[in-house]
Amino acid sequence: MYPDENVPEILTKPYNPTETEQRIYDKWLASGFFSPEKMIEEGIIKEDAETFTIVLPPPNVTGVLHMGHALMISWQDIMARFARMRGKRALWIPGTDHAAIATQSKVEAQIKKEEGKSRHDLGRDAMLARIDAFAQSSHDTIVSQVKAMGASCDWSREAFTMDDNRNLAVRTIFSQMYKDGLIYRGHRIVNWDPKGQTTIADDEIVYEERKAKMYTFKYSKDFPISISTTRPETKIGDVAVAVNPEDTRYSEFVGREYDAVFCGVPIHIKIIADKEVDKDFGTGALGVTPAHSMTDWEIADRHDLPRPQVINEYAKMMVGGENLLGKKTTEAREVIVEWLRAENLLEKEEEIAQNISTAERTGGIIEPLPKLQWFIAVNKEIPGRGKTLKDIMREPVESGAIKILPDHFDKTYFHWIDNLRDWCISRQIWYGHRIPVWYKGDEVYCGIDAPIGDGWIQDEDTLDTWFSSGLWTFSTLGWPNNTKELEIYHPTTVIQPGTEILFFWVARMILMTGYALDTIPFKTVLLNGMVRDSQGRKFSKSLGNGGDPIETAQKYGADAIRMYFAIASTPGTDTKLYEDKIKGYKHFANKLWNITRFVMARTDTAHWTATPAYTEADQTLRNEFDAIAQDVTKDIDAYRFYLAGEKLYHYIWSTFADTILEGSKQILDGTDADAKQSRQVLLATILRDSIKLLHPFMPFVTEELWSLIPHQDTDHELLMVSKWPN
């Protein structure tokens, strides 16, 4: 029986994360060491220490943190704490994202539900005030949750994608791009979301497979060619029938023009030949509707065709007689099909599977419409640079200046760039960065600030949220001001987004940084997959399948969730969440707690501070540990947290506790004084170094234990800034 005289009272009870974590986080905050400048001031690191910079992918201010955020914070904090302990000038910049359409539609839905009002009932200013209030409260929740996960972010540098500094950055880069001719206003066919009443970018479209009816018919009895469509209501807007140039069935008609009255609407159809037409699809003839189909718009470009619009922003018919005018597209479709039947023009009706385009945020069915919008030209040469924005996006990944992990994602990335069209950046919503363009009569002014003089009216539209997110690595460091911080901390070291925002965000950051600073935003892109429930489903409120990391942290400790995500999740791959496993890591924290209790009970301070002199057997054990430590260091360096975490878990539990510690009992109770002394030092030093190695993964329990064990002079009283072993 060993008296616990060397053991602090707190260690005699099981480890209690909920009692500990808040206290520890406050201690870290009070130290100021989340700011690298404070570490320099205290002499812990040198001013010229290598930098490690990471920006937090800013969570949307649309509510609360979810498991995906918990994963993201777990990995990033491992990197930040690891870098800090290795003596780097480590900076982790936190922030939140205004998320434009996501936030606005959330608040709109809430107001609609609770007060039955639309945003137009409230008006722009009142609506924006409501959104701001919501965003502020979401922000506060999110920040407290990020802290609860133990994130060692430098809160003094916290940013918001729509605060004053970031707004200045947006206006600055917009006007530069405008002057360079890379941003232009154009009347083009865009993805219109009738539900959200805004345009959206190509990559904001989500395709859903549905069954649809395809109708085959002729415009009129004497029209020579049959066409097929799933959307008969758009055919009022047809101006041509296109066939493949090689299609001999129709070659005699090419060049001819016909007039018809289609469901009461006069139309004029020209027969044209275009290579885009697949002669094996349907009848091999395509009714060309330039205003309501992307490909048809391009065909119209090539053949100089008119582009009459027949469907409006509310997905209702804007031409036709009483039977059509003002009707929803789905109703109009019925009307026209009935008319075709009555006129005996309908030749075939068949069910086909088709991909329908929906808006990512609102779920609205996309209606392609011609509209006057703002675009970024990705294929245009940048004045004085001899390359395009597409080149800027492609080059650093091609050359290896930016490394994507897992590396097979670079193929996906290049594929996306190759298919990229001009980026539509204007949105008809209110919440977001207002486009810095003003109009007066025919005059157009673009600048960082409003033009001088009366009568200027600012563009009503706001910018795609990813426009400001694209500036995140450098706008958070003070750009467009030429700050010292920008010089020191940029390009950042690594960024860690989910695979689903590789295009939305990663590509846009590379574009914006390459354009504005002629450099890269980061050197490594570490992608994480999605966190799903144990059945592989997405977490969602409607499913009620949980997914609240804070609730889970209260139950098992933030350390347990962090260790879980470190080990259970590999780059680029989805992770299913199992509570039992998280529970296992809570047990592990307690195991470490009890290991410390044992070691402290059988050692005294001298063993922790002595210069080690081991017996041969103990030296071997120490060497084994050193090898593990080196491995772990290499693994973290190479972003293999799952390997590092698992090695530590195993070493500490199976090797250190079950083998070394169990084997020590005999030695400690034995009569060989040298062996005993050696073993006591061994236990103390391996434990101390294990606590260090584990700190990036499980910062709370390790910091708490650190405060209880004796230290060497070379170590700091805070584990967070103590020296990494090896």
Added chain:
RNA sequence: GCGCGGUUAGCUCAGUUGGUAGAGCGCGUCAUUGACGUUGACGAUGUCGGGGGUUCAAGUCCCUCACCGCGCACCA
């Protein structure tokens, strides 16, 4: 249609450069008033999706097929 990923123990997943198949959970047997029951010891379970190839040696490299997931394109 093009591309990417996955398929390893009952379940969930590792397996970094090719060198005798691993972990956790679960399961079975046993132990224990001695740091910890949030414990310990021991144990069972695998034609590493199918087929072919390269190699002294393949879960790992190459080809091919199947199924699952995803991205892009098409979507008249």
